[in-house]
Amino acid sequence: MSAGTHRVVGLVDYKAGNVQSIENSFSHVGAEVVRVKTADDIARCTHVVLPGVGAFGFCAEKLAATSLAPALAAGALARQRPLLAICVGMQLLADGSDESPGVAGLGWVGGQVKRFAGGPGVRVPHVGWNTVRFAHGWGDFPAGSSADFYFDHSFAYGVPRLGRAVGLCQHGQEFSAVIQRDNITAVQFHPEKSQTAGLRMIEGFLRQ
Amino acid sequence: MSITGLKKRIVPKLLIKHRQMGRSVRPVLVTTQGYDKVVEIGDAVSQAKIYQAQMADELVVLNIDGTPIGDDPVMLGLIERLAAETFMPLAVGGGVRTIDDFHQLLETGADKVSINSQAVESPLLITEAARRFGAQCVVVSIDFRIDEGGVPRVHTGGARKRTDIDAVEFARRVADLGAGEILLTDADRDGRGEGLNYDVCARIADSVSIPVILSGGCGRAEHFIEGFKLGHAEAVSAGTFFAFRDQNPIQARAHVRNAGIPIRMET
Numbered sequence: 001m002s003a004g005t006h007r008v009v010g011l012v013d014y015k016a017g018n019v020q021s022i023e024n025s026f027s028h029v030g031a032e033v034v035r036v037k038t039a040d041d042i043a044r045c046t047h048v049v050l051p052g053v054g055a056f057g058f059c060a061e062k063l064a065a066t067s068l069a070p071a072l073a074a075g076a077l078a079r080q081r082p083l084l085a086i087c088v089g090m091q092l093l094a095d096g097s098d099e100s101p102g103v104a105g106l107g108w109v110g111g112q113v114k115r116f117a118g119g120p121g122v123r124v125p126h127v128g129w130n131t132v133r134f135a136h137g138w139g140d141f142p143a144g145s146s147a148d149f150y151f152d153h154s155f156a157y158g159v160p161r162l163g164r165a166v167g168l169c170q171h172g173q174e175f176s177a178v179i180q181r182d183n184i185t186a187v188q189f190h191p192e193k194s195q196t197a198g199l200r201m202i203e204g205f206l207r208q
Numbered sequence: 209m210s211i212t213g214l215k216k217r218i219v220p221k222l223l224i225k226h227r228q229m230g231r232s233v234r235p236v237l238v239t240t241q242g243y244d245k246v247v248e249i250g251d252a253v254s255q256a257k258i259y260q261a262q263m264a265d266e267l268v269v270l271n272i273d274g275t276p277i278g279d280d281p282v283m284l285g286l287i288e289r290l291a292a293e294t295f296m297p298l299a300v301g302g303g304v305r306t307i308d309d310f311h312q313l314l315e316t317g318a319d320k321v322s323i324n325s326q327a328v329e330s331p332l333l334i335t336e337a338a339r340r341f342g343a344q345c346v347v348v349s350i351d352f353r354i355d356e357g358g359v360p361r362v363h364t365g366g367a368r369k370r371t372d373i374d375a376v377e378f379a380r381r382v383a384d385l386g387a388g389e390i391l392l393t394d395a396d397r398d399g400r401g402e403g404l405n406y407d408v409c410a411r412i413a414d415s416v417s418i419p420v421i422l423s424g425g426c427g428r429a430e431h432f433i434e435g436f437k438l439g440h441a442e443a444v445s446a447g448t449f450f451a452f453r454d455q456n457p458i459q460a461r462a463h464v465r466n467a468g469i470p471i472r473m474e475t
Contacts, residue, residue, distance in 0.1 A: 125344040
């Protein structure tokens, strides 16, 4: 981040998982972090982060209870305010997930989230460090480059209906590790737990 | 191309005891031998930062006093500091009894929560936690000792209390109940540096589809390789090995890579 650029990161606080680690990683690279609970809170921010840990249905229900979705959509889709969605936060952007049938996602990226098929040599949950290949450049990760990130999940995105898969990963099947649509970047891994590569991702997001 | 790009993990283990220092109680980092002989090492946060600099893939933090962790300000304070000062995954356990304990630890900065005695005493906690928080954050820690007949028997309460449960059968059961990972420790090998029990690990890893972290007995870098190649473990965890020896995760990583095992690249 260039000196003198003040970034205010709104961390959507909807009681679905560990937001402290995300807050710590953004603070570490010099951003101001605020926990957002209302549309007015979001209006103050230059960037927004949508976290999420736990079951899809649980997170969707908790997010719906905040009534923040329209303000998030207005900011991210109208290209004003970059949004980073992490892990189940990413999955919430789908139309739905096999984890919680009948529960609607936000549909901003669309597509269906499915459980890993697993099989010999492919354990589920997918836990640990895996290599993401950038099919398109993102931040300072050039097209064709690779980096290892930390994953911890059982469900994943195949192909987005809207936007494009920027980063791809293999675990018995190919899945989308990074999806981008307009001002939205969605990552299946945990940048806040991915040491140097994760901090590079966070800095790239803050430069948007 | 390999069917998965997932890497094997090297996971330092931080064992924590409470110690009275003047008027306050502080967490101290220790190592144990056979879960018994305790040696104090120092400060857990400083050690965690060193492990991070040495490219450890994840940390396991265990409260070996077994105090109810969800109401324990000493342990919660430590987890908060570890989460604030490192950017790596934390699996936390020791004294986890309820869904509220899971909630408290995850809110404080743990990424995964491990249960041990409670998995034996109230196994449905596994299912409930997986449903509520997702299987990926539910780790069942299984301590075992080999009995006279060669059967690995599950032990609880810091491996002091023997049960009649066969560890292999128990592992299968907790996987069916919804556990996301198993942390497997041979309590008799703990802290001895004579090698891991890769036999029992392979029997378990081959009968469940969730990842297994093997610990108890790392004394040489080759032991990691044995854990991965012969034990079919996804991760190998070590406490004493990294704490005392002139050994660190960077060196272990180089050995593992040279043996052709997929491990994380430098960034």
